[in-house]
Amino acid sequence: MGQTLTEKILDDHLVEGELETGEEIGIEIDQVLTQDTTGTLVWLQFEALGLDEVQTELAAQYCDHQTYQFDFKNTDDHRFLRSAAGTFGAHFSRPGNGICHNVHKENFAAPGKTLLGSDSHTPTPGGLGELAIGSGGLDVAVAMGGGPYYIEMPEVVNVRLEGELPEWATAKDIILEMLRRLSVKGGVGKIFEYTGPGADSLSVPERTTITNMGTELGATSSLFGTDEKTEEYLSRQGRGDEYVELSPDDDAEYDDELVIDLSDLEPLIAQPSMPDNVVPVREVAGQSVDQVIVGSCTNGGYEDILPAAKMLEDRQINKKTEMIVAPGSKQASEILAREGWTAEMMAAGVNFSEATCGACIGIGHVPASDSVSLRTFNRNFEGRSGIEDDNVYLCSPEVAAAAALKGEIIDPRDLADELGDLEDPGFEMPDQYDGSKADLIAPDEAVDDGLVKGPNIGDVPLKDPLDAHLEGEVHLKMEDNITTDHIIPATQDILMYRSNIPKLSEFTLSRVDDTFAERALEGDGGFLVAGENYGQGSSREHAALCPMYLGIEGVLAQSFARIHKANLFNFGLLPLTIDEDTYSKIEQGDDIEIVDDVSEAVDSGQEEFTIRVNDDWEATGHLDASERERRILSAGGKLSLTRQQYEDS
Ligand code: F3S
Numbered sequence: 001m002g003q004t005l006t007e008k009i010l011d012d013h014l015v016e017g018e019l020e021t022g023e024e025i026g027i028e029i030d031q032v033l034t035q036d037t038t039g040t041l042v043w044l045q046f047e048a049l050g051l052d053e054v055q056t057e058l059a060a061q062y063c064d065h066q067t068y069q070f071d072f073k074n075t076d077d078h079r080f081l082r083s084a085a086g087t088f089g090a091h092f093s094r095p096g097n098g099i100c101h102n103v104h105k106e107n108f109a110a111p112g113k114t115l116l117g118s119d120s121h122t123p124t125p126g127g128l129g130e131l132a133i134g135s136g137g138l139d140v141a142v143a144m145g146g147g148p149y150y151i152e153m154p155e156v157v158n159v160r161l162e163g164e165l166p167e168w169a170t171a172k173d174i175i176l177e178m179l180r181r182l183s184v185k186g187g188v189g190k191i192f193e194y195t196g197p198g199a200d201s202l203s204v205p206e207r208t209t210i211t212n213m214g215t216e217l218g219a220t221s222s223l224f225g226t227d228e229k230t231e232e233y234l235s236r237q238g239r240g241d242e243y244v245e246l247s248p249d250d251d252a253e254y255d256d257e258l259v260i261d262l263s264d265l266e267p268l269i270a271q272p273s274m275p276d277n278v279v280p281v282r283e284v285a286g287q288s289v290d291q292v293i294v295g296s297c298t299n300g301g302y303e304d305i306l307p308a309a310k311m312l313e314d315r316q317i318n319k320k321t322e323m324i325v326a327p328g329s330k331q332a333s334e335i336l337a338r339e340g341w342t343a344e345m346m347a348a349g350v351n352f353s354e355a356t357c358g359a360c361i362g363i364g365h366v367p368a369s370d371s372v373s374l375r376t377f378n379r380n381f382e383g384r385s386g387i388e389d390d391n392v393y394l395c396s397p398e399v400a401a402a403a404a405l406k407g408e409i410i411d412p413r414d415l416a417d418e419l420g421d422l423e424d425p426g427f428e429m430p431d432q433y434d435g436s437k438a439d440l441i442a443p444d445e446a447v448d449d450g451l452v453k454g455p456n457i458g459d460v461p462l463k464d465p466l467d468a469h470l471e472g473e474v475h476l477k478m479e480d481n482i483t484t485d486h487i488i489p490a491t492q493d494i495l496m497y498r499s500n501i502p503k504l505s506e507f508t509l510s511r512v513d514d515t516f517a518e519r520a521l522e523g524d525g526g527f528l529v530a531g532e533n534y535g536q537g538s539s540r541e542h543a544a545l546c547p548m549y550l551g552i553e554g555v556l557a558q559s560f561a562r563i564h565k566a567n568l569f570n571f572g573l574l575p576l577t578i579d580e581d582t583y584s585k586i587e588q589g590d591d592i593e594i595v596d597d598v599s600e601a602v603d604s605g606q607e608e609f610t611i612r613v614n615d616d617w618e619a620t621g622h623l624d625a626s627e628r629e630r631r632i633l634s635a636g637g638k639l640s641l642t643r644q645q646y647e648d649s
Pocket of ligand 1: 065099100101119121296297298356357358360361378379
């Protein structure tokens with residue numbers, strides 16, 4: 001039987017297990033990436049593990065999420081990250097050089113390699129045949145030390161793209177269509193492999209828009225094969241020699257298949273406040289638009305901004321709408337400036353931001369209250385823009401530029417009819433991606449002498465081994481689809497404490513209940529209860545670490561998002577799945593006791609746990625964990641276990 005492309009790459013990197021769906025496998029990691037909000041912890045953990053040198057082929061530290069140096073804390077973090085990259089042997093990308101996924105794609109991503117990153121949109125380079133997976137930072141620290149990365153072998157789903165995109169429909173509409181069909185849970189435990197003539201027709205930047213936003217489906221990763229388009233992209237980046245031809249076998253067997261005929265697509269838009277709330281643009285046309293932003297790791301490339309620039313050429317944006325362009329990388333900014341497009345857009349009324357995540361996580365360009373903002377980003381969770389009553393829509397750069405011109409949501413096809421001389425700008429790459437590398441510091445160019453830690457950078461808290469007896473109050477009961485943004489908001493006022501866990505923990509779940517952190521810290525142990533898909537969203541491990549610091553022992557949820565569940569194990573929190581009936585009966589403030597000897601049950605492979613509620617009624621909680629995850633849980637988390645293993649070896 002032939003192999004899928006996913007299986008081929010995994011086979012090349014397999015160090016433990018077999019490629020059977022649902023079985024745990026260990027794979028060797030070639031490249032790692034980390035960014036500033038997760039990176040400080042990654043390096044503190046790397047240091048706590050007693051490691052002194054990066055063991056992977058390549059490691060890269062980016063500064064992209066919190067680049068504005070409001071006060072000393074961010075600047076201290078950036079300095080610490082530069083010193084850690086230099087000390088341990090990673091590339092360092094300075095603040096302002098761009099978003100990790102964009103800069104990684106431009107400089108390092110390579111077909112056939114494996115990449116592990118402490119950012120949920122790490123799968124972006126799947127568009128050029130790299131198998132890239134997002135994880136918690138501790139997994140990244142361990143992989144960087146040469147350890148395997150463990151994962152349950154996902155289902156591999158073939159997404160067959162037929163036909164070609166019609167005028168004004170873009171790669172963004174392909175992934176929005178996937179979200180419309182499958183929802184934010186539709187990709188959990190899956191890798192999507194895109195094939196077919198429609199996939200062949202897309203360029204690498206278009207493919208990476210799709211693989212980037214596969215994360216919104218909950219997918220483990222997304223992947224395209226390689227071809228002359230991949231080779232062309234790498235050559236124009238000056239890395240043609242890294243090209244490798246990769247494709248699935250003709251007789252590969254997939255776990256599932258899905259067909260999208262691209263010629264049926266039209267401009268789509270995700271309405272507030274979920275990326276799967278997708279409708280045709282025409283269904284929501286006519287709404288007044290206050291703000292438009294083109295950028296982010298999804299649509300912040302030169303190739304994404306250029307169509308908007310062409311649409312604005314010799315025109316002016318509507319007086320009631322603000323438009324901001326936030327390039328994904330300095331390379332994109334440089335080429336746009338050199339070709340004159342920056343001046344052209346400025347003349348049309350556009351303002352530029354530095355190359356940063358910024359507005360994507362509510363740092364800068366926060367919309368006015370209860371106003372409409374159209375963004376080319378990948379997420380529009382409520383409050384992520386920096387204000388609770390936001391109305392953020394997600395769309396292509398073409399739809400965003402059309403809205404800026406009209407001052408209201410409009411299908412660009414209808415705007416073209418209105419204006420008479422507006423043409424579909426199409427897709428174009430520069431002949432050469434010739435941005436400078438001044439902001440990328442290679443390991444052999446390191447400028448610091450050892451680690452430099454400012455006063456806001458603390459140690460990583462460690463947890464004791466798992467107790468035999470777990471009992472405590474339900475400190476918070478939550479609904480479905482709680483995101484890691486709900487657990488630890490990534491806004492500027494909070495993010496600055498990412499290396500100071502006691503302070504950061506004060507903000508835990510404050511967006512759900514602002515008394516939670518205080519109550520949890522005062523309580524002796526305790527639990528969180530949630531509905532479906534708990535912990536979806538970003539990979540931030542602070543969302544597990546901070547509840548652990550506050551004394552939370554376990555989470556009872558109807559289901560968990562993949563990365564967050566791994567993070568719960570990594571920080572020694574017991575994740576038990578409960579059924580809908582149990583969920584609806586448990587109330588906030590109830591007393592929970594796990595009747596079993598928990599540490600013994602975890603060690604022995606027991607899957608069902610008896611939960612006694614208020615000493616009154618009982619229910620069953622299910623622990624779905626591999627042998628390795630059980631060892632981690634038992635030891636009080638991965639840091640404790642790995643330290644122990646290094647000490648013993
Ligand atoms: Fe940054 Fe937003 Fe992407 S935070 S990494 S631009 S999802």
